[in-house]
Amino acid sequence: MERKRIVHTLDTPYSAVEWPQISQDDQDAILELLCQLLAPLGAHRRSFITPSKGKRKRSKKAGSPEKPAEATPALTAPPLPELAAHVDVGLSHISRALQGMSGKDKPSPPPIATPSERTEEEPKADANPYSVVFVARSGQSSAFHCHFPQMVALAAQSQPADKAVRLVGLSKACEDRLSAALGIPRASSIGLREDAPQAKGLVDFVREHVAPVDVAWLREAPSGKFLETRIDAVPTNVGVKKPRLS
DSSP states (O other): OOEEEEEEEOOOOOOOOOOOOOHHHHHHHHHHHHHHHHHHHHHHHHHHHOOOOOOOOOOOOOOOOOOOOOOOOOOOOOOGGGGGEEESSSSSOOOOOOOHHTTSSSSOOOOOOOGGGGTTOOOTSSSSEEEEEEEEEETTTTTTTTTHHHHHHHHTSOOOOGGEEEEEESSSOOOHHHHHHTTSSSOOOOEEEEOOOHHHHHHHHHHHHSOOOOOOHHHHHHGGGOOOOEEEEEOOOOOOOOOOOO
């Protein structure tokens, strides 16, 4: 006869937040629109930016003078596409930007520089807030992106309800497509900022088909109401008791 015992568990409001539910058809449409939007950035990078080959090893032969580096003619590259100042790539970069959005009472973005005043190395900390954050979840450990729902929900509190940042989790393996579109080795998370050029169709589609991140305890926290600890008693089977050997 199986025995049962009572196991006590505590309920907490800080449970894991679920990602917005998106149908596979909508994910495919969003991925296609996103790759089309990012394609000019990848084309510019492949045409005018030489990929790094790493550090060269110095010769170990003694007494052999190093050959002077040959002078290469300077190529005048056209300015980056205007979209470059509205796109952030990388988990750390996007996380810092979301943290900055969370500390604002209301959105107050300064004017964005014109393409002639903008360089690729300039930080975009004072740029517009995010409208959408895209994350390729397939093939990665959840430890790399499990914080995004909470951070996006907190960042959305500083925006109007109709422009709240959306979180799009792409469950299909699409990191290679995103990397090819951007012309970089890896791209698993992309932040698209508000009023990005040529992005209105994509943003409107996302806002129509993807709901904002919902965190129940964020809605309850401002009330300041005391909530007692909830202790649940759950009966659990512990197996059959083995008879003692005499």
